[in-house]
Amino acid sequence: MKNLALFRLNRWLIFTLVVTLIGCKSEGPVKSSVTETIDVTALDPHSYANFNEVHTQHLDLELEVNFTNQKIYGVARHTLINRKATKAIFDINGPVIQKVTLGPKGKEVEADFVIGKMDKDSILGQPLIVTIAPSTKYVNIYYQTGDECAALEWSSQEEKDRPFVYSQGQAILTRSWIPLQDSPNVRITYQAKVTVPKGLMALMSAENPKKTNEQGLYNFSMKQPIPSYLIALTIGKYSYHSYNERCGVYADSELLPKAAEEFSELPEMMAAAENLYGPYAWGRYDLMVQHPSFPFGGMENPRLTFVSPSIISGDKSLVSVIAHELAHSWSGNLVTNASWNDFWLNEGFTVYLEHRIMEYLKGQEYSNILCEIEFDELNQELKEIKASEHPEDARLKLNLTNRNPDDGMTSVAYVKGAYFLKTLEAKIGRTKMDAFLKGYFKKFAFQNITTETFYDYLHSQLLTVQGISFNTDEWLYLNELPKNMVKIQSKDLDTMRLLAKKTNQGENIFAPVKKFKWVEKKYKKKRKRKSFKKVYFTVQLDPKKYNTQMWQTYLRSLDSTLSTATLNTIDESVGFSHANNEIRFEWYMVCLKNNHWAIKEGLSEFLRNIGRRKYVLPLFKELLRHPKERNWTAELYRNAKANYHSVTRKSVEHWMK
Ligand SMILES: [Zn+2]
Structure with missing residues (x-):
């Protein structure tokens, strides 16, 4: 090609x-x-x-x-x-x-x-x-x-x-x-x-x-x-909690009990990862809960993953970040991209592994939910990349010469990379896929490889020898998402999109709904014919039935034409503004898109206390779309930036120019 x-x-x-x-x-x-x-x-x-x-x-x-x-x-x-x-x-x-x-x-x-x-x-x-x-x-x-x-x-x-x-x-x-x-x-x-x-x-x-x-x-x-x-x-000032002889968690002493409880599935995750991809090569695996200014959800520093405290939600709903960082012990740390142009070798493999670990722990539907949410993010980002001065950033193999390597840290490396592997898995079957990956990690352990080395290995060890035709070139070197890409859909997320549609149409999905059923009448004496009566009852949507990712999808599917009354109702019903960070972030995005400024106090507290770029950057980007609020936004940034790492600061300031 x-x-x-x-x-x-x-x-x-x-x-x-x-x-x-x-x-x-x-x-x-x-x-x-x-x-x-x-x-x-x-x-x-x-x-x-x-x-x-x-x-x-x-x-x-x-x-x-x-x-x-x-x-x-x-x-x-x-x-x-x-x-x-x-x-x-x-x-x-x-x-x-x-x-x-x-x-x-x-x-x-x-x-x-x-x-x-x-x-x-x-x-x-x-x-x-x-x-x-x-x-x-x-x-x-x-x-x-x-x-x-x-x-x-x-x-x-x-x-x-x-x-x-x-x-x-x-x-x-x-x-x-x-x-x-x-x-x-x-x-x-x-x-x-x-x-x-x-x-x-x-x-x-x-x-x-x-x-x-x-x-x-x-x-x-x-x-x-x-x-x-x-x-x-x-x-x-850190303290340590040990889960077993191989893993544990460090955190600020005050936060440690909460952190230890939140990440208690870590030993199971390690067992799952080793079962899939071979022995863990680094001795111990510990987590370090970083200061809230930490710019990422996690960073896979070997033996000691740094994680943002923003993933501590109290209900373990954001621990897929831990599965992701742990997966880097194979993809990224053991087999490493030779240059930042091959970044997808680190991240695409890791997202694929993360989903497999989460599937092992929580089932197929949960993994599908994660996958579909990330796929929506990829589509959103691809639109921006297509309209940018570098549409070629939509390729897995990048060319970042004379550019900041951070420009390559997009969903393309993460999600398109993972979809490439998922599509390959669909083509060859899971058994062959797992054997291939195990062999890949063993062959290139402690080495740095390029996309081309991977290409040669894939073809010489699997595709050519087994006579399998696969459009690897298209996946690695073209902008578009290939037509053979697998479709992964979650039923649970379909339910949430339906609920969002009703909200968009003005229906209060949280209001009690009166329903009835026919119940057989009972008489003291037996009668020849049965007779029935209507029994009325009310049903009401129970927000606790839906997990973080489901609410994320609901919020992302809401329009930007909602009334203040509607926004107040949904917040009162679910408590979005007091929920975990992932949900709060999505909630603030919805409010900003709808010009709902009653959230100012909560938003400002959120942005002053969390420096994770994934939240901070989109919120400031959205705030900057409101010229009337420019002064308020500028002052908020002045107050908040001391709590941001340079990675987050530089990203926001790039947009503020
Ligand atoms: Zn990663």
Whole structure:
């Protein structure tokens, strides 16, 4: 296929990158200015690293975390695999480099280095180019984090009684707090010595403590090789609850009992996932309930998934997020996208696995509900992508050169990717599908692969050998949703759409309805003929019968022409404005579309307390469609943004421009 050939060729194109290099040893002023041409193999359009010549195999971090000035002071000691390179290029976006040395600890000699690009690239940051010898094995980078550090979120002044800091690395934010080769192609093991203020617990995506260290000294070790975006750190006043010898949950001490109860199905989920896809490869699996500012529902940091507290609903209705993050232990963490253009390999597989785990735990209908809700989101997003300047973002294989890799974090990677696998499953049958996936995870464990590697494997191991014809090229390289895509429908959601239709037509679906039935009359003496009487009774819709996802669908199916009286009635009947975060979010969206401003107080409280981008961004986008409320919206954002991680802030500010 034409598309396929084109993509394969692009991957191997060599391009020349011209950078202006500034002598930049931190102890003195700028010493020299030179222009140098660097040949970079375009293996990863989002990293300057020359990892094809020299790459980090192991990273030793020594970090001191200062909460007073909100900086981390550190040394990043890189152990290299060096193929006779004379320079090693690392990625930085923010860290101030103090010095660079070569050699093992204690036998170090200072090295020459330059920082490329005087005007740093707003997306990629800058290359840190260290002069090395062809035999150099160790590079040590002494640094401190800069005034701006996109990965880290620190507690505010008001939170000084419960200080915290946490990192978010995906996609290319790790370079903002650690100088390293920030490409998923470079898999590293790591160790870290971290010093934190007394009384705080530090945790990483590594072997973790269960208790707070009195002295604030922590040692971490991640023995399996991981890509840089999975290095994670979190520090705060945490406690731990163990479910069994393999898994548990960390949270702020006050929140821990609630969190432990909410995620109590975790051992069952692990058993289900292992049963489907083979042994869990990472030792322990713990959850870490993050600060409400955490920008995502969850982040699959190995051994220690970070989750947003917004998924704690009290009724376990949002725990599919946990199934999703756990599934990443196979798709994403074990088999990783080689570049962000192949992001669907991480997310499409993970959504497919998430649905399978949830089906195993809660049945087919529940999995269908999740699937259909996400499919609606995909369709919505495809409309926006089609109308945007990058309609080609509707493809699974992306081309994000010169763009922010976060642009690829759309439903296409997640949902179209999952539908590709579901359609393949429908074609070949579940038994073959499961065997294929198990084999895939085993074959590519601890490797980074491209879409093309997957394509070759799928065809050579399954489709070609078994004579199965399947339109893989169309799925991977074309914008449209292929015609053979499986249709997945949930009866429960059909019921909710019907209810929404009635609401849209002005019917009060919550009002008691008088009904009758015929009941046989009873007489003292037996009669020849039976006779019947009408017995009247009332029925009323019981909101408790419907789960979160069902109400989500109901709310999404409502029109934007509802009266205030109707909105008040449905809120009073179900209590949308006091429900869990997922429902509250949908409710506020309905109200904004209907110009129902009575929700202002609740909405403002919601947006000031939760920094999850999935909620914050659409709500601000919707608010911005109301010019009359511009001032109120701007003030709300000013008050709320301190509680948002840079990922959420940047997304909203992009729309506010
Ligand atoms: Zn994911």
